[in-house]
Amino acid sequence: MSEQTAAPATEEPEALAPAMPPMPPLPPTPAVPVPRPPRRVLRAVARWTTAVLVFGAVGAGTAYGITSMERTDVPGLATESDGRWDYPKLTLPALPADRPRPGSDGNPLEIHYADLRELLLPAPAGATVDKKLKGGWVTPEQFASEFLGIERHGIVTNLQEGTLRHIAARGWTMPDGTSNRIYLLQFGSAEDADEFRDGRLIGASSPGDAPVDTHGYLKLDESWKGDGKVDTTVSYVFVEPKPYDSAQVREAYVVAGDTLALVVQSREGGGGTPRVPFHQTVILQNQLLG
Incomplete structure (x- = not known):
């Protein structure tokens, strides 16, 4: 009996994938909102x-530049008109690790942890620096020399008996003859600094101890805002009223x-x-200390 050759199986065509429905149109791209200016900019304005x-x-x-700083740069207000x-561009010194700045929640005694000498305002362009006041430490006696002789002993005594830590000072003279001196006195706490201020009768209406080279009287500077x-x-x-000496x-x-x-x-x-x-x-020195 002869073998019959089996017919090859007919391959069924692959099933066609069903047609995909058309893609729906993409929604319009939403407008990107313009970010609001940060709060510090608003405060600066x-x-x-x-x-x-x-x-x-x-x-x-x-x-x-002046008003938007955040403990980084304090510009020098260099317009001369x-x-x-x-003044040069001023950079606030870096604080030691984990030390907050004065006025922050973690610094109730309002301590300046930066080197006090680095918080002194530098001399502006064209100034001749005072050889005695070059930005370093000075004595209570040097600070007291800014006042009339009868005041000096009491000033030195108050400083020596209090919690004074350092006095840093810088002075200079400008080409027009204007002499400038800045002293920074650091105490053990904000309370101690206030105590020295009150003890020397420094207030809104009186400068307390009379400065040297004056008649002993200064009045409130009403032009200061x-x-x-x-x-x-x-x-x-404060300002010395007329008539003043030389x-x-x-x-x-x-x-x-x-x-x-x-x-x-x-x-x-x-x-x-x-x-x-x-x-x-005064403004720039204030901002360096704040």
């Missing part, structure tokens, strides 16, 4: 609006936590001591 009262309107770029001095100051500091600004004296105290700053300016001649660079200096 408000603070600059106030600062215009003292220095007048200047470029918006300078205004932002209205009499301001050409408090612009540019830091919220955690307090400023007391040099008019301007003086300011800034109380910033554990540190008290004294800024003194004077200039020989009948024209008096310019107001604008004095206020500029």
